[in-house]
Amino acid sequence: MENRLNTGSQIELEIKKLGINGEGIGYYEKKAVFVDYALPGELAYVEITDDFKTYYKAKLIKTIKESKSRITPFCPIYFECGGCQTQHMAYEDTLLHKRDLILQAIKRYVKVPFNTKKVDKAIGMDNPSHYRNKASLPVQYKDGKNVIGMYQAGTNHLVDFKDCPVQDNDINKFFNLILNQMEKRKMNAFNRGGNIRFIVIRKTKLTNEIQISFIVNESSEDVIELGKYMKEKFVEVSSVYEVINKDVKSREFFTNDKTLIAGNETVTEEMNGITFKLKPDAFFQLNTTQADKLYQLIVEKGEFTKNDIVVDAYSGIAPIALYVAPHVKKVYAIEALKASHESAIETIKENNQENIIPMLGDVKEVLNKNRNIKPDVIVFDPPRTGLGRAVTDFLLKHKPKKIVYASCNPSTLAKDLDELLKAYEVKSITPLDMFPYTSHVESVTLLTLKTA
């Protein structure tokens, strides 16, 4: 008879592996037990907190035998905040874990035999701290003052901080400068009758510019005055916006109702000799150092030739097209979001790259409507939802010779590969650590048509 555990039960548990959210997984009578902050190889004393049909959740009470990978997190509020998931693990081991997550997804979704040696070691960072170039944080009045912070996973509880060790140092500095000014000017956050709901700060790596966006419930003189002050007082601040967003249920920060308060419309980033002029709502990879490595990797894996016709599908503001263009004849950059498509046009013009053709629309529809485009290589960089059947069916029908697939989600990558392997073979999958100490995994997969 099955011996069930009740919530509150405490047991000793051997942790066997890490799950997709960085949690340790052990088994009690074949039923998985998920334990946050436990590591593989550990013997842990845990308390059952939830009993679901197919698994338990438990909290770590103490480790009886500790993994050699266990380290002290460098962030003092790591265990409360929840923004990072693997700071209790040595960095090199987090990279092994990210490779393993790709292997686990392939094992789960790819039905044909797969040679695991094709999955390379993950490309990490030399210095995996202060890597985020943009932070979008809620502002709240809490315990007698305005604070910024992160919502604890799955709760409305804001864990406030002054210094986040994965954000650029200047981003931390400017959040604190703004909070000080709000205090001096007796301005309150939205939850205390004021207007500011969120603050978004972007910092460019090469030009050291700061772009501030106040996401407000309604426009107000005090926010506009504060924005002007920040621009006048600090040379680094070169662009300040007020964005009206009344939708308290929406997860989006930006709306079309945005006004430049002070400075320039854009800040300038430069990578690999390419100039990017960034509006506050433009999608730009959040880790500039690793984004450069990602795009270089795509160029390396593509082994492009001067006669190649290439499609950059899901192009955003077209950074991949700009990295690839000097090596090929022509690149079509397809993007569905109008604002990003327009930024792509400006960026391409700014860089005088005449062999890129930006196209607005859904990837599959654009490819279907423009059958005259016969790509030698298609580079994909889709959102977390992956390519999906519509696009994999298109590829299986039209069979471009080579596919370079940048993915930010191992599960959808593996599901797409399961389809594509009907006509293609995987040459390599290279994981890349875009978000150190989190459970996010990026990768670049090279696929070529199978020879008969």
Ligand SMILES: C[S@@+](CC[C@H](N)C(=O)[O-])C[C@H]1O[C@@H](n2cnc3c(N)ncnc32)[C@H](O)[C@@H]1O
């Ligand atoms: C992961 S981002 C990649 C952007 C770009 N390659 C980069 O590195 O900055 C995915 C992009 O796909 C776009 N997108 C989402 N669904 C799309 C679709 N069905 N067709 C075309 N573009 C789409 C999004 O607007 C977003 O810009």
